[in-house]
Amino acid sequence: MIDIKHENRKQLEKLTYTDLFCGIGGFHLAFDSFYSNCVFASDIDKPAQEVYESNFGLKPSGDITLIDEKQIPKHDILCGGFPCQAFSVSGKQKGFDDTRGTLFFDIARIANHHQPKILLLENVANFEKHDDGKTLQTVLSTLDKIGYNCFYQVLNASSFGIPQIRKRIYFVAFRKDLNIQKFCFPKASNRNVRLYDFLESNKEHEELQLKKSNYTLNSEAFDDCNVLLQTEVSANTSIRIGSVNKGGQGDRIYHPNGHAITLSAYGGGNGAKTGLYLIDGVIRKLSPRECANIMGFPKNFKLHSNRNQCYKQFGNSVVVDVLQHILISINKALQ
Numbered sequence: 001m002i003d004i005k006h007e008n009r010k011q012l013e014k015l016t017y018t019d020l021f022c023g024i025g026g027f028h029l030a031f032d033s034f035y036s037n038c039v040f041a042s043d044i045d046k047p048a049q050e051v052y053e054s055n056f057g058l059k060p061s062g063d064i065t066l067i068d069e070k071q072i073p074k075h076d077i078l079c080g081g082f083p084c085q086a087f088s089v090s091g092k093q094k095g096f097d098d099t100r101g102t103l104f105f106d107i108a109r110i111a112n113h114h115q116p117k118i119l120l121l122e123n124v125a126n127f128e129k130h131d132d133g134k135t136l137q138t139v140l141s142t143l144d145k146i147g148y149n150c151f152y153q154v155l156n157a158s159s160f161g162i163p164q165i166r167k168r169i170y171f172v173a174f175r176k177d178l179n180i181q182k183f184c185f186p187k188a189s190n191r192n193v194r195l196y197d198f199l200e201s202n203k204e205h206e207e208l209q210l211k212k213s214n215y216t217l218n219s220e221a222f223d224d225c226n227v228l229l230q231t232e233v234s235a236n237t238s239i240r241i242g243s244v245n246k247g248g249q250g251d252r253i254y255h256p257n258g259h260a261i262t263l264s265a266y267g268g269g270n271g272a273k274t275g276l277y278l279i280d281g282v283i284r285k286l287s288p289r290e291c292a293n294i295m296g297f298p299k300n301f302k303l304h305s306n307r308n309q310c311y312k313q314f315g316n317s318v319v320v321d322v323l324q325h326i327l328i329s330i331n332k333a334l335q
Contacts, residue, residue: 001033001296001320002161004328009034011334012327018042018072018116020080020107022060024051024304024313027079027120029297030323034331039073047309048316054302064106069113078111081122081318104139112146117175118330119143122318125154125167139171148173151183155326157296157319158236159188163195163259164294165238166319170326174333183333186325192236195277196256198293202282210244210270210283215253217242217278241278244270253278260286260294265315273311288314296320 012034019027019041028038041060043049053059061067082103111119128136136152143150150173157166174180202209218241239258244251250269253276254261261275263286270276274286286294288303288310296319304310 001029001298002324004033004324008328008331011331012036012077015076015117016073017077017079018075018110018114019060020064020078020110021082021103022052023048023081023317025055026295026297026318026320027081027323028052028056029301029320030327031077031079033324034327036077039075042067047304047306048313051302051304051313064103064110069110072110072114074114075116077118077120078107078114078116079120080107081316082107105142108142108146111143111148115147115175117178119148119150119171119173120323120326120330121171121173122323123169123171125169127169128152128154143171143173147176149176149180151185153185155185155322156188157322158259159190160186160319160321160325161189161191161193162294162296162319162321163193163198164261164263164319165259166262168318168322170322172326172330178334180333184329186329189325190236193259194257195260195294196279199256199279199290200287202280202284205284205287208284208287210276212244212270215242215244215283217253238275244276250275252276253283263291263295263311263315265312273315296322296324 013036015036016039017031017036019038022028022041022043031038038058041052041058042062042064043052043060044063049060107121130136140150150171152169152171154167154169157164170185172183237259238261239255240252241255242253244253248269250267250272252271256277256279264273267273271285274291276283276285288307291311291314292301292303295314295317304313
């Protein structure tokens with residue numbers, strides 16, 4: 001997370017927001033740093049609800065499709081990372097033919113009733129091209145019909161001081177009476193960071209170490225990475241240096257002086273959900289706390305007691321730092 005100066009948050013201070021598909025609270029953390037107030041949260045996943053409540057003292061409501069919009073308190077901002085599996089390249093890409101894909105229309109239903117000033121939404125980058133762009137046009141036309149000017153852009157967490165390749169599409173929609181005809185998404189900071197500086201000691205995570213010996217390392221890539229490590233310069237991209245077995249997606253080995261691959265809620269292999277990394281001579285996957293670090297979650301954030309739940313939750317979450325940069329841009333647009 002980044003520190004937010006008063007002038008970059010004053011338009012959003014004390015505004016209220018509804019946190020839909022809240023997961024474990026990525027949006028909540030970002031809005032907290034702008035002194036905004038959450039009046040309602042919802043997520044269908046019970047373990048995620050537990051983590052959200054333990055960190056924020058608010059228990060999310062359940063299935064949003066069963067909640068009458070009239071039961072939701074009035075709010076200034078509606079935010080949410082609506083389920084992405086229906087649009088992800090790692091899924092079957094059924095889009096609105098998948099029940100999870102139709103959850104966008106619950107966002108529209110609630111926004112149409114309450115008419116909040118702003119909508120802030122997130123989904124996978126593939127959303128932009130899904131079904132030859134028809135899915136995107138459906139979202140834009142729906143928001144237009146219920147009274148919003150919508151702007152969107154794909155942003156990569158790697159460009160905002162987070163060592164993880166995580167491309168996501170973000171939607172910012174302003175109620176038309178605000179008369180905001182132009183919105184500029186934040187520009188990439190491209191600050192050099194490396195995964196290595198976000199990691200914990202190997203001694204704390206012996207259970208995550210690769211036990212198999214049937215792996216190969218690319219000596220040329222490894223030598224190049226050693227040079228980078230000595231100069232403390234990050235490549236701002238993931239650097240693959242080897243593989244286990246046939247090198248499937250969960251069996252690829254990367255150097256920690258680059259950036260992590262995209263955390264995923266699903267997937268198999270020895271490095272399932274995080275990838276494998278050669279860290280101080282040891283090949284292992286990332287720990288839940290390390291996943292939290294490269295999602296922008298603070299050190300004092302309380303994690304679920306089950307490791308697999310943690311991986312799922314961070315794979316489904318949103319990078320806090322990217323949201324903060326977008327909120328700074330929203331604050332500027334409201335001035």
